[in-house]
Amino acid sequence: MKIAVFASGTGSNFAAILEAIKSKEISNVEVVLLVSDRLEALAVKKAKDEAIPVFTFRAKDYPSKEAYEKEILDELTKWNVDLIVLAGFMRLLGSVLLGAYDGRIINVHPSLLPAFKGKDAIGQALDYGVKVTGVTVHYVDEGMDTGPIIAQQAITVYSDETRETLIKKIQVQEHRLLPKVIQSLANKEERK
Ligand code: GRF
Numbered sequence: 001m002k003i004a005v006f007a008s009g010t011g012s013n014f015a016a017i018l019e020a021i022k023s024k025e026i027s028n029v030e031v032v033l034l035v036s037d038r039l040e041a042l043a044v045k046k047a048k049d050e051a052i053p054v055f056t057f058r059a060k061d062y063p064s065k066e067a068y069e070k071e072i073l074d075e076l077t078k079w080n081v082d083l084i085v086l087a088g089f090m091r092l093l094g095s096v097l098l099g100a101y102d103g104r105i106i107n108v109h110p111s112l113l114p115a116f117k118g119k120d121a122i123g124q125a126l127d128y129g130v131k132v133t134g135v136t137v138h139y140v141d142e143g144m145d146t147g148p149i150i151a152q153q154a155i156t157v158y159s160d161e162t163r164e165t166l167i168k169k170i171q172v173q174e175h176r177l178l179p180k181v182i183q184s185l186a187n188k189e190e191r192k
Helices: 012-022 042-049 065-078 095-100 122-130 161-192
Strands: 002-006 030-035 054-056 083-086 105-109 131-138 149-156
Touching: 002 012, 002 105, 012 030, 012 042, 012 161, 030 042, 030 095, 042 054, 065 095, 083 161, 105 161, 122 131, 122 161, 131 161, 149 161
Parallel strands: 002 030, 002 083, 030 054, 083 105
Antiparallel strands: 105 131, 131 149
């Protein structure tokens, strides 16, 4: 299964997928493209270091979402991408990509959805004072963090939890859960 990872930031989930492939924790999965809307994103640097093809774009250089998504779609087609993995991609997808990849786009989100959708889910959880939060991997639809849930991992929030300790715990679980889900989707693809 050929995947494209979309990332706007650090790319620690992107790195975790690459690591899971390298260590053979997951198999029959290949990352063929990194897409980013931020040319200076650390994820882009990581992809270049690993010689993974990169497509970057600046949304403001295009007249519309459709216009840049058409270019992305051309790239996805060129690389025969089967699955899009959003890992910290800070833009809602539009009709071009959702139409072409319906049911083949997943996202990782740092909360137990449907709680704490959108930005800074970790901060939202801490502010609310929840005792349990977690990580969700879900299919992507036109909403913000709203598609059908594929897998979740709960995480206990201790009374002395800080933002830093919680971020670390969330990352550890994201880096486990996302490759696991990708593997299960690859297994399904193989059985088709
Ligand atoms: C992750 O917490 C993910 O759940 C959210 O964005 C963050 C991306 O982190 N959607 P990274 O760029 O993979 O380090």
